[in-house]
Amino acid sequence: MRIAVLMKEVPDLIEELELTPEGRLETDVLSYIPSEWDEQALEEALILKEESGAAVTVVAVDSGQVDDMLYTALAKGADRAVKLAAESEVLTNRARAALMAAYLQQDPYDLVLTGVQAVDDLDGQVAGLLGGQLGWPHASVVREVKAQGEQVQCVQEYAGGWMATLELALPAVLGIQAARRPPRYVSVAKVRQLQKTASLETVEVTPLPAVELPVRRLYRPAAAGHATMWSEDAAEAAAQLVELLQSRKLIRS
Amino acid sequence: MRPILVVTENQGAELSDSSRELLSKALALTEAFGGEVVAVGFGEGAPETLKRSGAHRAVAVGGSAVAQYASLPYERALHQVLERIQPSLVLLPNTTLGMDLGASLAAAKGMAMVAYCCGLHTESGALVATSQVYGGKLLAEVAIPVEEGAPGTVVTVLPGSWAPEALPNREPVLETLLAEEAQGMVVRETIAPESGGDVDITRAEVLVSVGRGIQDPENIPLAEELAQVLGGVVSCSRPVVDAGWLPRSRQVGKSGLTVKPKLYLALGISGAPEHLQGMKDAELIVAVNTDPAAPIFEVAHYGTTADVLDFIPAAVEAIRERGA
Numbered sequence: 111m112r113i114a115v116l117m118k119e120v121p122d123l124i125e126e127l128e129l130t131p132e133g134r135l136e137t138d139v140l141s142y143i144p145s146e147w148d149e150q151a152l153e154e155a156l157i158l159k160e161e162s163g164a165a166v167t168v169v170a171v172d173s174g175q176v177d178d179m180l181y182t183a184l185a186k187g188a189d190r191a192v193k194l195a196a197e198s199e200v201l202t203n204r205a206r207a208a209l210m211a212a213y214l215q216q217d218p219y220d221l222v223l224t225g226v227q228a229v230d231d232l233d234g235q236v237a238g239l240l241g242g243q244l245g246w247p248h249a250s251v252v253r254e255v256k257a258q259g260e261q262v263q264c265v266q267e268y269a270g271g272w273m274a275t276l277e278l279a280l281p282a283v284l285g286i287q288a289a290r291r292p293p294r295y296v297s298v299a300k301v302r303q304l305q306k307t308a309s310l311e312t313v314e315v316t317p318l319p320a321v322e323l324p325v326r327r328l329y330r331p332a333a334a335g336h337a338t339m340w341s342e343d344a345a346e347a348a349a350q351l352v353e354l355l356q357s358r359k360l361i362r363s
Numbered sequence: 364m365r366p367i368l369v370v371t372e373n374q375g376a377e378l379s380d381s382s383r384e385l386l387s388k389a390l391a392l393t394e395a396f397g398g399e400v401v402a403v404g405f406g407e408g409a410p411e412t413l414k415r416s417g418a419h420r421a422v423a424v425g426g427s428a429v430a431q432y433a434s435l436p437y438e439r440a441l442h443q444v445l446e447r448i449q450p451s452l453v454l455l456p457n458t459t460l461g462m463d464l465g466a467s468l469a470a471a472k473g474m475a476m477v478a479y480c481c482g483l484h485t486e487s488g489a490l491v492a493t494s495q496v497y498g499g500k501l502l503a504e505v506a507i508p509v510e511e512g513a514p515g516t517v518v519t520v521l522p523g524s525w526a527p528e529a530l531p532n533r534e535p536v537l538e539t540l541l542a543e544e545a546q547g548m549v550v551r552e553t554i555a556p557e558s559g560g561d562v563d564i565t566r567a568e569v570l571v572s573v574g575r576g577i578q579d580p581e582n583i584p585l586a587e588e589l590a591q592v593l594g595g596v597v598s599c600s601r602p603v604v605d606a607g608w609l610p611r612s613r614q615v616g617k618s619g620l621t622v623k624p625k626l627y628l629a630l631g632i633s634g635a636p637e638h639l640q641g642m643k644d645a646e647l648i649v650a651v652n653t654d655p656a657a658p659i660f661e662v663a664h665y666g667t668t669a670d671v672l673d674f675i676p677a678a679v680e681a682i683r684e685r686g687a
């Protein structure tokens with residue numbers, strides 16, 4: 111079985127997000143990390159490889175900062191890493207999905223795993239966009255992917271803790287919510303080591319047509335309310351908690 | 364304007380809350396732009412719940428292929444509905460259904476797509492959608508084309524984005540559609556939510572809820588101690604469950620449980636939209652998070668940027684001193 115894992119790097123939300131006066135994100139100050147759900151998707155693919163001998167390819171749209179992420183994936187056990195060359199640097203996610211769909215048409219895989227969503231655009235739409243564009247069965251918000259010959263089994267999650275076990279015929283696209291095990295760790299030293307021998311492939315593709323809506327502006331939510339902030343000192347804040355709970359009769363006074 | 368199609372979900376024998384939100388918004392938009400609202404529902408209960416949708420027209424998709432949710436047969440049936448209705452706008456809840464079907468319909472039908480929408484309003488004759496981005500730290504604004512020749516737009520809306528108006532007492536003109544069996548996808552088994560086991564977090568009055576900021580499974584007993592002195596129980600965010608530090612029955616949020624305790628203490632939880640969905644209606648919310656820009660502070664009533672690992676022992680001590 112050939113598995114493609116689509117991976118993307120996203121801004122680290124621990125850092126402050128700065129906006130330009132035009133309502134664009136100030137990108138120079140951002141630091142990037144691999145999208146956590148993509149790391150879950152990669153882990154699930156590597157577990158499938160261990161169980162059934164799949165070949166795992168990690169695929170990223172080349173934004174200029176995906177090399178570390180891809181080398182790390184190779185060091186963890188992926189067999190190939192592919193960068194999709196985009197003509198323009200700023201792509202909407204719809205355009206990126208169209209690029210990925212075009213690639214998947216020319217280099218066919220049995221199973222494509224994406225992260226369930228990514229924190230930057232919070233879209234969670236790539237699995238569906240690819241499924242729709244390629245005409246493949248697809249399911250998002252899934253876990254526990256098992257290969258069974260010409261099909262895969264997985265668990266899909268719904269609201270309130272409901273779930274279902276699904277079987278999908280291959281080729282299929284799955285949006286991964288969580289891997290069966292926490293993503294494996296690989297040391298920086300091992301990644302550096304591998305970087306000397308392994309190489310990343312670059313593939314040029316012409317995106318399939320897609321309808322795009324430009325984002326007019328980004329802005330901070332006007333907080334409907336904001337917490338009354340207590341002291342940042344733990345002991346003082348704890349005393350303020352106790353006072354509040356006493357006044358609300360939530361603890362005995 | 365061409366019709367607005369609302370894809371509804373049922374919750375027991377009723378339309379789900381998010382379906383009612385979408386219907387009430389769609390009806391308000393037809394007042395601004397003209398046109399009709401068409402509601403589509405699936406499964407045995409659909410003809411009955413669609414009667415109460417307030418829509419102008421409704422399509423009930425039935426047959427064994429859609430007796431339970433599966434994206435493929437639902438998608439095939441929606442393709443037929445879209446062909447027939449040619450909507451200018453398709454609204455879906457941003458639930459698993461919306462995440463499965465929203466984008467695939469847009470891609471297959473050459474329509475535009477707005478995901479994670481939390482606001483839809485008119486602005487001098489135009490339709491503007493707002494979506495949450497960057498984990499809810501920013502909002503993105505997009506103008507949706509509604510003129511005659513526009514390709515149509517699919518919008519998936521976060522449940523709970525606005526309060527639904529009462530739906531009009533109008534019985535829609537109902538059509539039925541028999542869904543075809545779809546080769547390529549089978550639902551083997553439906554699994555009910557894990558029962559609380561030892562504790563039921565939906566019944567607790569006090570929840571001490573831990574997120575990734577708790578850092579290590581060895582710190583969970585700290586939270587348990589605080590819960591104990593407060594007479595409550597420990598709940599958590601999703602990553603804590605995925606890491607195996609607490610059982611799934613303790614998870615609060617979109618794919619976990621919805622809770623409404625008297626006190627919700629959020630310790631090291633950022634306040635992602637999927638988490639807020641499960642706890643924002645708690646009576647009193649106190650958040651402890653070192654990041655002053657964490658979205659949790661927007662729903663919390665009180666907060667501190669103290670380190671949770673300092674705060675928890677301090678709180679246990681303070682409560683023991685005064686409470687004893």
Ligand SMILES: Cc1cc2nc3c(=O)[nH]c(=O)nc-3n(C[C@H](O)[C@H](O)[C@H](O)COP(=O)(O)OP(=O)(O)OC[C@H]3O[C@@H](n4cnc5c(N)ncnc54)[C@H](O)[C@@H]3O)c2cc1C
Nearest residue numbers: 574575576600601616617618619631632633637653654671
């Ligand atoms: C379809 C879907 C369904 C989902 N369902 C759920 C769900 O049901 N429930 C849920 O919770 N999530 C759910 N999620 C995941 C959700 O998007 C977030 O990833 C998750 O809620 C983040 O959990 P967190 O706040 O614990 O972690 P993070 O977002 O990593 O936040 C950790 C926070 O801890 C703070 N912190 C770190 N160290 C300290 C310290 N020492 N002291 C104090 N604060 C500290 C940080 O500032 C940060 O804000 C779902 C996602 C998807 C896509």
Ligand SMILES: Nc1ncnc2c1ncn2[C@@H]1O[C@H](COP(=O)(O)O)[C@@H](O)[C@H]1O
Nearest residue numbers: 116117171224225227228233234235236
């Ligand atoms: N630029 C990209 N390169 C590779 N994969 C991507 C890219 N953008 C999105 N994806 C995949 O699609 C998933 C969902 O992303 P999104 O729909 O943008 O939230 C991600 O978790 C990735 O698996």
